[in-house]
Amino acid sequence: MSRLESLGRAARQASRQLAMLSTTAKDQALLAIASALEEHAPTLLAANQKDVAAGREKGLSSALLDRLLLNDARIAGLANDTRSVVALPDPVGVEIEGRVLPNGLRLSRRRIPIGVLGVIYEARPNVTIDVAVLALKTGNAVILRGGSETLHSNLALVRVIRQAIEEAGLPKDAVQYIEDPDRALVAELLQLDQYVDMIIPRGGASLHELCRKQSTIPVITGGIGICHIFVDQTADLERAVDIVENAKVQRPSVCNALDTLLVHHSVAKGFIPAVASRLQQSDVLLKVTPEVEEILQASGATIRRDIAGPDDFDQEWLSLTLGVRLVKDLDEAIEHIHQHSSEHSDSILTNNFEHATRFVQAINSAAVYVNASTRFTDGSQFGLGAEVAISTQKLHARGPMGLEELTTYKWIVFGQGHIRP
Amino acid sequence: MSRLESLGRAARQASRQLAMLSTTAKDQALLAIASALEEHAPTLLAANQKDVAAGREKGLSSALLDRLLLNDARIAGLANDTRSVVALPDPVGVEIEGRVLPNGLRLSRRRIPIGVLGVIYEARPNVTIDVAVLALKTGNAVILRGGSETLHSNLALVRVIRQAIEEAGLPKDAVQYIEDPDRALVAELLQLDQYVDMIIPRGGASLHELCRKQSTIPVITGGIGICHIFVDQTADLERAVDIVENAKVQRPSVCNALDTLLVHHSVAKGFIPAVASRLQQSDVLLKVTPEVEEILQASGATIRRDIAGPDDFDQEWLSLTLGVRLVKDLDEAIEHIHQHSSEHSDSILTNNFEHATRFVQAINSAAVYVNASTRFTDGSQFGLGAEVAISTQKLHARGPMGLEELTTYKWIVFGQGHIRP
Numbered sequence: 001m002s003r004l005e006s007l008g009r010a011a012r013q014a015s016r017q018l019a020m021l022s023t024t025a026k027d028q029a030l031l032a033i034a035s036a037l038e039e040h041a042p043t044l045l046a047a048n049q050k051d052v053a054a055g056r057e058k059g060l061s062s063a064l065l066d067r068l069l070l071n072d073a074r075i076a077g078l079a080n081d082t083r084s085v086v087a088l089p090d091p092v093g094v095e096i097e098g099r100v101l102p103n104g105l106r107l108s109r110r111r112i113p114i115g116v117l118g119v120i121y122e123a124r125p126n127v128t129i130d131v132a133v134l135a136l137k138t139g140n141a142v143i144l145r146g147g148s149e150t151l152h153s154n155l156a157l158v159r160v161i162r163q164a165i166e167e168a169g170l171p172k173d174a175v176q177y178i179e180d181p182d183r184a185l186v187a188e189l190l191q192l193d194q195y196v197d198m199i200i201p202r203g204g205a206s207l208h209e210l211c212r213k214q215s216t217i218p219v220i221t222g223g224i225g226i227c228h229i230f231v232d233q234t235a236d237l238e239r240a241v242d243i244v245e246n247a248k249v250q251r252p253s254v255c256n257a258l259d260t261l262l263v264h265h266s267v268a269k270g271f272i273p274a275v276a277s278r279l280q281q282s283d284v285l286l287k288v289t290p291e292v293e294e295i296l297q298a299s300g301a302t303i304r305r306d307i308a309g310p311d312d313f314d315q316e317w318l319s320l321t322l323g324v325r326l327v328k329d330l331d332e333a334i335e336h337i338h339q340h341s342s343e344h345s346d347s348i349l350t351n352n353f354e355h356a357t358r359f360v361q362a363i364n365s366a367a368v369y370v371n372a373s374t375r376f377t378d379g380s381q382f383g384l385g386a387e388v389a390i391s392t393q394k395l396h397a398r399g400p401m402g403l404e405e406l407t408t409y410k411w412i413v414f415g416q417g418h419i420r421p
Numbered sequence: 422m423s424r425l426e427s428l429g430r431a432a433r434q435a436s437r438q439l440a441m442l443s444t445t446a447k448d449q450a451l452l453a454i455a456s457a458l459e460e461h462a463p464t465l466l467a468a469n470q471k472d473v474a475a476g477r478e479k480g481l482s483s484a485l486l487d488r489l490l491l492n493d494a495r496i497a498g499l500a501n502d503t504r505s506v507v508a509l510p511d512p513v514g515v516e517i518e519g520r521v522l523p524n525g526l527r528l529s530r531r532r533i534p535i536g537v538l539g540v541i542y543e544a545r546p547n548v549t550i551d552v553a554v555l556a557l558k559t560g561n562a563v564i565l566r567g568g569s570e571t572l573h574s575n576l577a578l579v580r581v582i583r584q585a586i587e588e589a590g591l592p593k594d595a596v597q598y599i600e601d602p603d604r605a606l607v608a609e610l611l612q613l614d615q616y617v618d619m620i621i622p623r624g625g626a627s628l629h630e631l632c633r634k635q636s637t638i639p640v641i642t643g644g645i646g647i648c649h650i651f652v653d654q655t656a657d658l659e660r661a662v663d664i665v666e667n668a669k670v671q672r673p674s675v676c677n678a679l680d681t682l683l684v685h686h687s688v689a690k691g692f693i694p695a696v697a698s699r700l701q702q703s704d705v706l707l708k709v710t711p712e713v714e715e716i717l718q719a720s721g722a723t724i725r726r727d728i729a730g731p732d733d734f735d736q737e738w739l740s741l742t743l744g745v746r747l748v749k750d751l752d753e754a755i756e757h758i759h760q761h762s763s764e765h766s767d768s769i770l771t772n773n774f775e776h777a778t779r780f781v782q783a784i785n786s787a788a789v790y791v792n793a794s795t796r797f798t799d800g801s802q803f804g805l806g807a808e809v810a811i812s813t814q815k816l817h818a819r820g821p822m823g824l825e826e827l828t829t830y831k832w833i834v835f836g837q838g839h840i841r842p
Contacts, residue, residue, distance in 0.1 A: 016759060105797065218639060218640075218817075239838035250840075362440075362441065364831055365831060366832060367834060368834070370833075371838055371839070372835070372839040373836075381841065394536060395619060400832075411789070411803070415790065418794060419793075
């Protein structure tokens with residue numbers, strides 16, 4: 001039995017114990033984690049310092065260094081986030097439906113934990129706490145594999161978690177970490193289908209791709225958002241400028257940020273120079289079709305821009321770049337989105353009821369908006385209380401995943417000696 | 422673009438049209454299929470005759486030949502089954518939840534079709550109709566790949582379906598079939614993640630294994646049932662004999678049939694000879710532990726039996742074979758099931774409330790029974806109206822999958838110019 005197999009086996013064992021726990025017992029373990037984080041802050045900061053120093057030596061950018069940094073305020077934040085999960089309702093044990101069949105069998109479906117989660121993530125130590133806490137709240141065991149840049153921080157965090165939950169009476173193997181940096185272990189984890197029930201990648205497109213390709217365990221893929229806003233001819237154009245700016249500029253590095261702006265040709269002459277002038281304030285770079293360029297030139301716009309290349313409408317920009325094109329009508333907008341969207345978040349700005357209805361009907365993205373910024377696709381914005389991941393695949397969960405999406409169900413059947421005729 | 426890619430692309434295109442259809446339009450297409458099956462019965466029977474003749478030449482068993490046979494009565498059955506799907510409620514369009522967020526955004530989740538289903542199945546022509554009809558009812562396009570033994574029948578059926586739905590105004594590419602018998606096409610289908618949203622294998626363990634290993638598309642695995650009944654010390658032993666007989670004998674070749682019988686040691690002396698004598702009437706072969714053998718010998722039982730080998734409690738027998746062992750208490754029964762169950766269907770026979778409760782809590786199989794036969798794990802028995810597959814994995818769906826499990830959802834967000842602060 002390989003080391004990973006014994007880790008998987010221990011996780012499965014722990015998950016069986018977790019599945020039997022009351023909400024109170026799980027919540028007490030979470031409170032113990034929160035206190036332990038505060039108590040062990042000096043140890044955590046010392047471990048984190050090693051990662052930061054190594055990162056500096058490796059020449060990581062200051063943005064990346066900031067992502068991996070822990071300080072007192074951030075540790076307090078992690079502890080408080082943990083306490084706020086305690087306040088969320090526990091989905092486990094809920095009866096989804098229950099009825100008596102004609103033959104007298106009493107049938108119900110009850111929410112249960114999924115079992116063992118495998119979570120593969122990149123350089124952010126807060127994910128270690130987030131994921132462990134959400135998994136424990138829903139009675140799941142978790143096997144973590146973080147980025148090498150945060151190894152010391154992650155190991156210290158996992159030690160604190162394991163000790164805290166053990167003292168709270170939970171099996172410490174409910175939370176385990178793959179320490180060995182060997183990348184082959186990721187491949188091995190993805191094939192550990194005997195012990196792991198779900199893989200959640202949290203990182204860029206290539207990580208999701210790797211998981212989808214190599215895993216024999218169901219994977220929640222997501223995280224890639226090629227997002228659209230269509231400005232219809234009846235849109236409130238002043239609000240439209242605000243919405244486009246918000247969707248593009250407020251946090252350009254995330255998956256629900258705007259990538260492509262589609263403008264109805266009949267409002268383009270007024271709208272495009274207005275939105276360009278606003279976006280110029282944030283130094284946005286436009287990738288425009290020749291028609292759009294013509295309008296910009298005619299208006300004397302000075303925003304930075306290029307003529308869009310053939311792939312520019314298939315980009316998740318993750319930066320202050322925006323594709324812009326005209327469409328002749330709603331159908332052309334829908335067709336463009338069907339062809340280029342990653343089915344994450346797409347929005348129509350319109351005051352035409354029929355157009356709004358048809359857009360909502362035709363666009364089957366995880367989140368479809370009318371008259372709002374795409375930036376709202378987010379677990380806390382949607383009121384889920386917590387976000388495990390954002391799914392852009394269609395099975396099990398779509399869009400922001402909360403606690404309920406970390407559960408499955410079983411059918412429970414009560415008979416009185418029933419046999420099938 | 423390969424042939425399979427253009428097929429996938431056509432399916433995606435068709436799925437977009439299907440997603441916009443009303444229930445009435447979809448139901449009319451199903452009624453058209455039902456009538457067309459009856460109308461074209463002679464053509465279908467002629468095509469089926471080719472498969473039957475080829476099967477005879479290949480020396481297929483009479484059981485297999487019977488599985489692939491169509492006759493007038495079976496075609497009438499297919500037509501009637503199709504009409505009964507019309508009567509089922511359409512899950513598409515249902516709002517799962519809807520509320521207004523504190524910032525005034527109106528948020529809801531709406532059921533939508535999954536999109537394009539890939540279904541790989543073995544030699545039974547009725548699956549072609551079943552799957553196409555359930556997919557169309559839920560607005561999904563489907564790419565079918567049946568076994569080579571029924572190729573002529575399947576092609577004839579698909580031709581009838583395509584013509585019928587086209588006449589009813591649906592895109593005929595909503596139902597497509599991979600004709601080329603080359604097995605490499607299955608591998609290609611499993612990687613067609615750009616166009617196919619879900620793979621449903623319907624066949625034996627090796628097909629499910631292949632799909633899990635090779636697919637980059639989410640797969641619904643299932644179909645393998647290592648099912649247990651635990652006879653507790655307070656069980657009604659007369660009923661227990663009936664239940665065990667029903668679970669083992671009524672249809673031994675299916676996944677919800679009983680594989681292993683666990684008996685509380687304190688009732689073993691009375692119960693084991695009684696159940697053995699009943700099972701002997703159906704010529705069941707027992708695989709028993711030495712303790713069980715001792716009881717059988719002492720009682721003078723003459724049922725066929727072997728001492729169980731090391732793997733005999735990890736078998737899905739699919740035949741009139743049954744593993745039997747004693748356990749010292751409920752905990753040991755639970756432990757055995759945790760170790761050996763495929764998490765399909767497991768049952769406890771008991772009159773002890775605490776034991777029933779604990780078994781239901783501890784066993785996380787897709788279906789957990791108290792005082793009933795495991796044979797009820799079935800879409801029609803559970804009142805789902807239709808069964809697409811039985812899932813034993815934990816994501817998306819567990820146990821019998823009905824129409825609702827062929828849908829996903831999208832989040833719909835209505836704003837009035839909302840931007841994220």
